[in-house]
Amino acid sequence: MTITIKYFGLLTEATQCHEESINFSGVLVSELLENLFSKYPALKHKNFQVAQNQVLVPVNTKLSGNEIALLPPYAGG
């Protein structure tokens, strides 16, 4: 499936991009993350949460397609 991945804040310094689409055949969010960690080794040491289609999910969640966002600690206000 094609997944759009969005990166925010300090994570964009590890990925050098804000968004990308990839074809991925894995099942779980954690498998996608492993894939991203091999692509962007610096990402592995960053603190972030994962949102799937704009809802925070644990990494053992099944990928449902569409949009995954990697969210570093919040700093609003």
Place this chain on the structure above:
Amino acid sequence: MTNKKPKNVFRQGAISSEFIGDSIAKHQTKTSIGAHNIFLGQVRADEIDGKTVSAIEYTAYEDMANAKFHEIREAAFAKFNLTCMHIYHSLGTVKAGEICLFVFVSSPRRKVVFEALEFIVEAIKSEVPVFGKEVFEDNTHQWKVNN
């Protein structure tokens, strides 16, 4: 409860005192209100390792953030007897001393607005995906994290 669609909470750049003043003035026709309470978040010129923060550049996961602001708004209306509520947050560069968050709640009675405002501001800080790059005077930066 309201059933409104999520609004866009974000404004480009700092929130001006004129905007805040106008917002207050607009409530003069709502005469069931007896108490307003306002929170203004201001960018602090923190000194870190001898360097001073000159601005924060805000970015957000805008769709999710607006949905979260909407959830917080609905939760506040369910929990407190509020007449109205307005939330505005900056995106882009906000200089030290400028306003980046404006939360405005109104109710017939004062006790409600004290409690409601704290509830809303704490929820914004912990639940809304907004990110802040603290830019120092020498153009280096670090990433802000809410406590």
